[in-house]
Amino acid sequence: MGKPDVKKLESDLRNAKIDPAGLRWADPREKPFEVLGFYWFESEKRFRRFPAKAEKMNFRQGVLDHAACTAGGQLRFRTDSRRIVLWVRSVKIADSTSMSETGRSGFDLYTGELGQEIFWDSAAPACGKKEYVREIFHPAETTMREFRLNFPLYNGVEELWIGLEKKAKLLPPAPLPVERPVVIYGTSITQGGSATRPGSAFTNQLSRRLQVEFLNFGFSGNGQNDPEAAELLAEIEDPAMIVIDSEANSVSAQLVLERVPRFLEIMREKHPLVPIVIVTKVPYGPRYACEIPVFKEEFRTVFKARKKAGDKNIYFVDGTKFWSPKDYTENTIDGAHPTDLGFTRMADKLEPVLRRLLEKYGYAPGKKA
Numbered sequence: 001m002g003k004p005d006v007k008k009l010e011s012d013l014r015n016a017k018i019d020p021a022g023l024r025w026a027d028p029r030e031k032p033f034e035v036l037g038f039y040w041f042e043s044e045k046r047f048r049r050f051p052a053k054a055e056k057m058n059f060r061q062g063v064l065d066h067a068a069c070t071a072g073g074q075l076r077f078r079t080d081s082r083r084i085v086l087w088v089r090s091v092k093i094a095d096s097t098s099m100s101e102t103g104r105s106g107f108d109l110y111t112g113e114l115g116q117e118i119f120w121d122s123a124a125p126a127c128g129k130k131e132y133v134r135e136i137f138h139p140a141e142t143t144m145r146e147f148r149l150n151f152p153l154y155n156g157v158e159e160l161w162i163g164l165e166k167k168a169k170l171l172p173p174a175p176l177p178v179e180r181p182v183v184i185y186g187t188s189i190t191q192g193g194s195a196t197r198p199g200s201a202f203t204n205q206l207s208r209r210l211q212v213e214f215l216n217f218g219f220s221g222n223g224q225n226d227p228e229a230a231e232l233l234a235e236i237e238d239p240a241m242i243v244i245d246s247e248a249n250s251v252s253a254q255l256v257l258e259r260v261p262r263f264l265e266i267m268r269e270k271h272p273l274v275p276i277v278i279v280t281k282v283p284y285g286p287r288y289a290c291e292i293p294v295f296k297e298e299f300r301t302v303f304k305a306r307k308k309a310g311d312k313n314i315y316f317v318d319g320t321k322f323w324s325p326k327d328y329t330e331n332t333i334d335g336a337h338p339t340d341l342g343f344t345r346m347a348d349k350l351e352p353v354l355r356r357l358l359e360k361y362g363y364a365p366g367k368k369a
Contacts, residue, residue: 004161009087012133013163023085023163028075032172033162036213037073037151039181039236047073047157049217054232062222063229071191072203072216073151075162076173080144084109084137085163086123091156094125098333100196101125105155108197109136110148114174114211117148122197146173148208150199153192154220178212178363180238182354185229186245189281190218194333200340205347210355212240212363223249225259230266239274240363241354242267247281247295247319248336256298264306264314273313275357278303280319282346285328285335292336296320315357322349 010020028035035041040051050067059067068091086107094105102108106124110117123134137147151157164170184190184203192201199205203214217223217233223246233242244263250256267276280296296318303316323345328335331342338346 004087009133009161009163012087012131013085016133018085018133018135022166023083024166025087026162026164026170028160028162032077032170034076034173035073036076036207037070037215039215047151047160049073049215050232057232058228059226060222063219063226066191066219066222068156069154069191070151070157071153071198071201071218072207072214073157074204074207074213075149075151076147078144078146078171078173079164079168080142081137081164081168081170082139082142083135083163083165084147085133085135087133087159087161087163088123088125088131088157089159090125090130090152091158093130094127094155098337099154099194101127102197103153103192103195103200105152106197107136107152108150108199110150110199110208111137111145113146114176117146117208119199144169144171150197150204153195153198153201176211176213178210178240178358180240180363181213181215181236182206182210182241182243183215183217183233183236183239184243184245185217185223185233186243187218187223187247187249187281188220189248189337190216190223190245191220192216192218193220194337194339195343196340200343202338202343202346202350205343206351206354209347209351210358212358215239218245219249221249224251225255225263227259227262227266230263234267234270239271240361241275241277241357242271243277243279243354245279245281247299248292250295250298252293253295253298256295257302260299260302261305264302268311275313275315275361277315277317277353277357279317279350282319282322282331282338282342283325283328285332288334288336315353317350317353322346
């Protein structure tokens with residue numbers, strides 16, 4: 001990104017009716033900020049879910065397009081600044097979609113000690129814009145606080161600068177009690193569609209509740225259990241857990257039985273003892289129930305075959321039990337993609353399962369918020 005053009009930043013602030021006086025601009029790619037959700041960030045310094053080499057691999061363009069989205073990305077830090085201002089340049093122009101622009105292209109901010117974090121505010125571009133500036137935090141009192149900034153779910157971030165008071169302290173965040181990340185692979189719902197803001201996506205909710213980094217590899221419409229995806233995800237060293245949430249994108253029963261065993265084999269070659277959790281999809285309403293086939297039993301067949309073959313570290317979670325079929329009315333925006341309420345109910349069901357596994361495998365998840 002290079003150094004920011006301070007004059008442009010200050011001009012943008014004035015145009016947004018934000019006082020630029022007394023601010024300094026910090027680069028979120030540098031310490032003491034902690035960047036989560038982008039496994040290859042330290043080597044590439046890009047807010048991307050896949051490394052640059054993925055563009056030369058045999059991925060469908062749809063996978064690469066969604067890999068440029070920053071779903072699951074988080075920025076953690078501590079400061080006593082009474083002002084936090086974001087200057088953002090998105091990859092895509094904001095437009096009208098089935099998602100709110102805050103969820104698709106915006107950020108939201110949480111503050112509080114680990115396990116006690118609360119939502120503070122959100123920021124998003126205006127329709128037709130890529131760049132925006134927003135003062136997202138401005139309380140009256142000065143005190144040291146923990147912050148977690150969640151990245152956009154369905155857009156990418158080309159540039160981000162954090163404005164703080166010039167005399168404010170900027171410190172590293174409190175360390176997460178679970179040091180290894182949870183890797184999750186799946187669909188548009190995994191990616192966060194259609195949360196109204198990033199922190200409402202179920203993976204981000206679970207990240208706060210369990211106090212663990214989630215590496216979100218949800219690719220809308222493209223979580224099709226591709227072996228190339230498994231090979232890339234298998235490069236992640238020492239994950240605490242791997243979650244497979246790909247039923248809704250799995251195309252056909254035949255492809256489930258062909259691709260999912262191979263996907264699991266590739267993961268097991270690198271991670272023979274890491275717990276793998278297969279999660280099937282939530283109950284859909286009548287519209288999507290007619291359009292999207294159900295492959296729960298095919299996934300269960302693959303799970304049972306691995307168990308029978310001696311895999312003691314694989315688990316199955318029936319997503320159809322996350323809520324009753326009639327609850328799709330309030331839990332989804334369209335009969336499939338969850339509302340914020342639906343995502344909360346998903347997190348409510350998954351939290352105890354993942355918490356027990358983290359404890360079973362010797363990790364120390366945080367106390368329930």
